[in-house]
Amino acid sequence: MRKVDRLGWAAGFSFLSYGRRVGVRVNRAVELERLKAHLPPGWKPSASPIVERLYSLVFGGEDGKRGARRFNLLYADFERVERTHDTESMLEAFESNLRLFVAEWARRRVFVHAGVVGWRGQAVLVPGRSHTGKTTLVAELVRAGATYYSDEFAVLDERGRVHPYAKPLAVRESANGRQTNYGVESFGGRAGAGPLPVGLVAVSSYREGALWRPRTLSAGQGMLALLDNTVSARREPERALSALEQVASRAAVLKGARGEAADTALAILALLNRNMRGTRGDDEESDRPEAEAAALFR
Template identity: 40%
Template sequence: MSGGRLRVRSFGVVVELAWDDGVHPDAAANLAATLPPGATPTDDEPGRRVTVRADGPVDADGRFVLDGPDGRARHAHWDGLLHAVERDLASYVALHSPDAVFFHAGAVGTPRGAILLPGRSFAGKTTLVSALLRAGCSYLSDEYAVVDAGGLIHPYPRRLSIRGEGGRWNVPASELGARVQDAPLLCALVASVTYDPDADGVLTPLDPGRAALALVDNAVAALTRPREVLLASGALARGAVCLAGRRSDADAAARQLLDALA
């Protein structure tokens, strides 16, 4: 197969992204942007390999095919394919990293340390992360909090995945006027917050043990590396401000979180 490939290491995991000659060279640059943040080139054998293939005329359903260990998936639209590639590789790294524990969580930086927002997709993480960035926080991630053995939270500055009525946009934090955090931080606050348009927006103190359980519930490798997950969850919640509740307005919730650290 002609075309190209990128083989990289991210948080101790090697993955490979390849594409055939049906993919236009200009489009290959978009594929490179789907690699996990902080990835570095390597020649080591990959643990996971996915391949993008062009399939049929531009206006046909199934214009692109993503081949991987889990089978073949067709995508009629390029943006949908890019999202699938990014999700596939990131999920594999998050599950198999020997160097860190990954949590489904938004994460931003403050002078006091990191704010963690554990939650799965559609919990409103990105909206609240965006509000915190507007309030002056630095950006770590809107999808994964990456925690090393010492309890430090490392930047995972993927593009923010912002949903709207017209679809999904991947936006670099810099386009929102935010600074990307360039060094790991200790955890200062854990907030288990979910979106509810009818909520009163009041966030209340949460017992650190329950905060740790919320983190465990959102750990990618909770079933495969339970000991490391439990230790990391306890270390994050211990000594941190812990809050929980339902929020409606993201900017109001962001102010509450920052006030809790003041």
């Protein structure tokens, strides 16, 4: 028996997320319900006692007998991931580690670090890792009328369509650097409900005072930009490349520095509107053929 198995567990549950079975156990049963707010979007309860990843959370706090504070501990399988007096830090580490596990091992889906919105039946992808400003840009796109899909991952199927991953938007507070979650309604928007073809990939990095004047990348350059942000690229390169090729061969890929997110969001949507062919409806779950995505910027 491993040391972590002897810590004394009071309660637990298992769930399915993108085809993977995950288990969670805690040392205090009262804490179990609060963990569900940190699970990936679309998770479903599972009755199976067999899981592919097991998370163990020890909630510390004050030790009444010794007058000392006990650490909060997080284990992923048998590896200790976090040791901290701050409960919120442990929960953030749990959420981050869990989402990356699911993103890397998801069945029939390819996860790309990217913000995603829908606009007139097509998706706009903003690839980038943490601290690249993609949540800020996504929030401004939503404020400008786009439909929210994700501020963290573009979830692609084998046809290159992007599916909703509508977690709360994690806005980083400038005062302390911590993230605060906001529902899409806080930005006057709504979440998408179905898959969309990708019409535009906006490869963008923040530069103070910059105007968004992007250049067009080739399909090959676009694939490389997406591949660099694909979670499963090293483990399953063939499957990742197949999905990314579907995106890069149909979507316009633009790259350029950006300034303020609000200005960039308006510029992106204006560019999309100018280059759309014909009049399209505002419903993101359009039944028009995916091939129409290829018309953008062509």
